[in-house]
Amino acid sequence: MIERLDAFMARANAAYYATHDPFADFTTSPEISQVFGELLGLWAAVAWGILGRPRRVLLVEAGPGRGTLMADALRAVGQAAPQFRAAISVHLIETSARLRALQAERVPGAIWHDGLATLPEGPLLLLANEFLDALPIRQFVRRGPRWTERYVMENCSRSAELFEKRSVESEGPAARYRWHERELPDPPPYLLSDGEWGNTPPNVVENCEAARRFVGDLSARLARHPGAALFLDYGAEHPPAGDSLQAIANGRPADPLSQPGTADLTAHVDFAALAAIVRDAGAMAHGPIPQGLFLARLGLFQRTRRLAEAQSPMRAAALVGAAQRLAEPHRMGRLFKAMAISSSTSTVPPGFEP
Numbered sequence: 001m002i003e004r005l006d007a008f009m010a011r012a013n014a015a016y017y018a019t020h021d022p023f024a025d026f027t028t029s030p031e032i033s034q035v036f037g038e039l040l041g042l043w044a045a046v047a048w049g050i051l052g053r054p055r056r057v058l059l060v061e062a063g064p065g066r067g068t069l070m071a072d073a074l075r076a077v078g079q080a081a082p083q084f085r086a087a088i089s090v091h092l093i094e095t096s097a098r099l100r101a102l103q104a105e106r107v108p109g110a111i112w113h114d115g116l117a118t119l120p121e122g123p124l125l126l127l128a129n130e131f132l133d134a135l136p137i138r139q140f141v142r143r144g145p146r147w148t149e150r151y152v153m154e155n156c157s158r159s160a161e162l163f164e165k166r167s168v169e170s171e172g173p174a175a176r177y178r179w180h181e182r183e184l185p186d187p188p189p190y191l192l193s194d195g196e197w198g199n200t201p202p203n204v205v206e207n208c209e210a211a212r213r214f215v216g217d218l219s220a221r222l223a224r225h226p227g228a229a230l231f232l233d234y235g236a237e238h239p240p241a242g243d244s245l246q247a248i249a250n251g252r253p254a255d256p257l258s259q260p261g262t263a264d265l266t267a268h269v270d271f272a273a274l275a276a277i278v279r280d281a282g283a284m285a286h287g288p289i290p291q292g293l294f295l296a297r298l299g300l301f302q303r304t305r306r307l308a309e310a311q312s313p314m315r316a317a318a319l320v321g322a323a324q325r326l327a328e329p330h331r332m333g334r335l336f337k338a339m340a341i342s343s344s345t346s347t348v349p350p351g352f353e354p
Contacts, residue, residue, distance in 0.1 A: 002153040006136035015261030030069035033322035041073025045081035059088040063131030067106035124227035133266040135210035140188035148181035177257040202241035219281035235269030244268035286340040286352040292333025
């Protein structure tokens with residue numbers, strides 16, 4: 001069997017999330033500190049005010065994990081913004097039945113969707129943390145003046161004999177699959193010119209068509225209806241270059257091809273490309289800016305200090321350490337970025353002020 005990398009990645013991640021607890025392999029920001037979800041909930045409350053406080057509004061989370069972020073967000077707005085809490089209906093975009101069951105325990109009354117298409121029309125506020133990075137990518141390799149695209153094929157001698165194109169072994173003897181390249185008749189889609197890459201044009205470029213579609217569809221909706229969306233994910237402010245595909249299994253880096261379905265596959269987000277798609281659809285893009293700066297502007301450290309005051313010294317130190325992990329540049333504060341999308345008539349969302 002041979003398949004394009006994005007098809008392989010989508011299949012592998014679907015199997016992984018259907019059968020594994022991803023939080024045994026990695027920890028996301030909502031699991032690090034309750035303040036993260038609280039701040040995003042209050043961000044949505046302020047954004048609701050900017051929209052004119054519509055009587056009914058959808059509060060949507062894409063890729064809600066265990067439901068921790070939404071549970072923390074709802075608790076915070078219930079205490080600090082009860083009118084906003086009364087106006088919202090909660091919707092979760094999640095395809096994993098196992099994760100939906102976990103989310104139902106933390107967010108009773110939520111409505112689940114496989115994607116944007118089934119969300120009701122009307123004002124919308126969307127939150128997404130580490131959602132875009134798990135969407136499947138394509139990879140293209142520069143071979144002199146020509147380009148090839150990476151495919152994945154079963155790592156067996158009989159399969160290798162079926163294809164005449166060059167194949168490159170994945171590292172490690174346990175790999176079930178290996179790389180296979182097919183020459184492209186034309187340059188890759190959305191390819192930047194060498195001058196746009198800077199002094200060193202990359203030999204590998206990536207394209208996430210699923211992220212482009214999701215952000216494009218969302219932006220088109222926000223051009224029709226008032227709303228805003230907030231994405232937090234890891235990637236570069238400028239177009240990324242090189243191979244960023246990575247796998248995490250049992251809490252450690254793994255070969256993406258060795259055991260598909262047992263590891264979480266992700267890649268860096270191309271925020272620059274997504275911002276351009278937002279603008280083309282008639283919505284407004286804000287950022288990306290470093291996550292640490294964004295969370296600090298929302299009051300990460302002030303809220304953490306208030307929580308810590310009522311705790312034991314050990315618990316208080318843990319709270320402060322969690323905030324530092326989210327915001328410090330050499331940890332998650334710089335690699336992770338925040339980007340917002342808003343209706344063209346709305347003002348700048350909280351945290352993105354010049």
